[in-house]
Amino acid sequence: MQLTKAHAAALQDILTWRRDVRHFRTDPIAPDRIARLRAAMDLAPSVGNARPWRVMQVDTPATRAAVIANFERANAAAAKAYTDDRRRAYDALKLAGLREAPVHLAVFTADNPDEGHGLGRQTMPEMLSFSTVCAIHSLWLAARADNIGTGWVSILDPVALHATLAAPPHWQLTAYLCLGLPARSDDTPLLHRTDWQENTATPWQVV
16 A cells, blocks of 8 residues: 555554543443454564564443552652642642543563564564553544543552452563543643643664
């Protein structure tokens, strides 16, 4: 297939409008839309074709409540790193949409899957988790193309979350995602809008 300028323009729009969403509507997401996101993950590249991502969809109210409690403990601890104006700014941020988002996904990486037969990870075993991140990003872009918002919750105790979900011991938590229809949609990142952090130049060197 020969891709066109229209494809490139559409991808640029999706990249530009991709946001880390924390403000969700509570409307449910139809199972066929979730299935399409799962299919998008399956298109992601992975080292040795190991496909090490393992996903748990967290629907049980009691389990979700435990995840929210985990976040609140971790968030309170993280806030102590800041003082004065920066602490007030931190406290004002909405850092997770756990209560409102209709879909919660815990995404793990299997630490030594048989699939792939070790190809490409003998010297860089972290390629397994990088592969999972590629799958997450594929889901994220596909979700945005379907007008579904995605939020990555990183303020969590991964050990406690692992226990809460009774995940297998050889799975390592890579991400906890919230998905749902965004309460609002714009191309300005939340951390820009709240003056927390603007984009900075990143190195790109020719050596």
